[in-house]
Amino acid sequence: MKHIQTLNENTLQNTVQHGGCGECQTSCQSACKTSCTVGNQTCENEAQKK
């Protein structure tokens, strides 16, 4: 594309199928402890990561 540079292919919709297993860390990690940030967390689910 000439006008638009897209940074990521994988879309959130793709996580619907395998997501929701609940194996990942809780969100208020110790580096924070006063706010909630999930965008930077890692998924622990192998099926969903593919």
Added chain:
Amino acid sequence: MVHRFENNGYRIALDECSGAVHVLDAETYAVLGLLDGLEGKAAADRLEHLRQMTPAQAVRETEMQAAKEAAQQERQAGKDAMLQAAKDAAEHTTRTLAVIAALPPEEYREILDEIRELADRGMLFKEDTYRQGLIDFQKRKTVVKALCLHIAHDCNLACRYCFAGEGEYHGDRALMSFEVGKKALDFLIENSGNRRNLEVDFFGGEPLMNWEVVKRLVAYGREQEKLHDTNFQFTQTTNGVLLNDEIMEFCNREMANVVLSLDGRKEVNDRMRPTRNGKGSYDLIVPKFQKFASQRRALGKSYYVRGTFTRENLDFASDVLHYADLGFDQLSMEPVVAPPEEPYALQEEDLPRLMEEYDRLAREFVERKKAGKGFTFFHFMLDLEGGPCVYKRLSGCGSGTEYLAVTPWGDLYPCHQFVGNPDFLLGNVEEGIVRPEICNEFKLCNVYAKPSCRDCFARFYCSGGCAANAYNFHGKITDAYEIGCALEKKRVECALMIKAALAEKA
């Protein structure tokens, strides 16, 4: 919906519900503005409609529409009361339209074609279709996966903003006994279902003031791991005062993460984080933190240098950069949460300044990264390709359900920020949860339950914010704390700008 914004010279469109991020040229940024506020079929229809027009026609139509809306707003709000924000928006539209009016028709068409292609691929104008799935996800039986152990309600510093009242949580000073800690770990194992990874954070007050108990609890956890086929992830926070070689060595072996509290530049740190006899703490702790951090780096183990900024250092980017200059590379700096009457509490009028600071920090982040001297900043970390699934993103922080705090005497609370508030006392490690209705309230506290989060562009990154902040400012856990939100949104924009800058072809 699509969130369009400019940051540090980059024009970015975030398609909220697909998570796709697009970097745009100035013309495309303007054209996409013709579709603001639309999604799904409405967006597709408007796109087709725009394709049938010349740029001049599109501009005329939009102008007429905008004039109509402005008139309506004026009637409703009264001419004088017409908000500055609305005026700014009108001005913005005028500028946008000028860009479009100057476009050659072929280029206008080309841009609309690119937009359409992305929409067809589900990467623009995607609708929010996750609600039902999330409701089902939240109905699942939740298990406890993390505990915050308040190992010591006591502290050897007297940080002015301490939400724990200099470590004592507005109660008496107390240290957790090994017996209570052991019961807490047993409680966690019992209530964690099939989950293997269990998180235990040693928190305070200052955890090192009860170090022997920390060590014994870690040893107890390691024993239990083998018996129950689980895996404890221990983490710990410290202010560094009592840190020594033996403690570092232990933590390097046993702790998955350590959080080292420091507020940045010496004068800032020493003003906010004095010792109990009023002296600064910087000189005492920085050399120890440096040693600790370099050991952990060598071992490939994580750590965070973490601070709090207040109204007294609105130029907090300098403090973050100061960490980096001291050789730390895993950094976090959080806005203070304080009652508005405190002199150091952040006020709404500080927001423009704070926004600029985040922009500055983001710029500097990119420059240092490109120069091979990069660092990570907790709030700018964002995984665009992987990252958590949509359910995780929408379901909130887990406080009161998956994550609980334990006081020195074994009481359970929804999280460390609620400790000491009797309305939120859930039970104790002996009897378990005795007031499950409170847990249920937290369980339902997701993005869709919060009116201000439902349409917020940042909802997939912020997860509906911090329940404790909402409660402290509005008395309801399903509210949102406006200053916190404004900063969170800014951080997400900065994080996306950083991705754009780093993806740039050199």
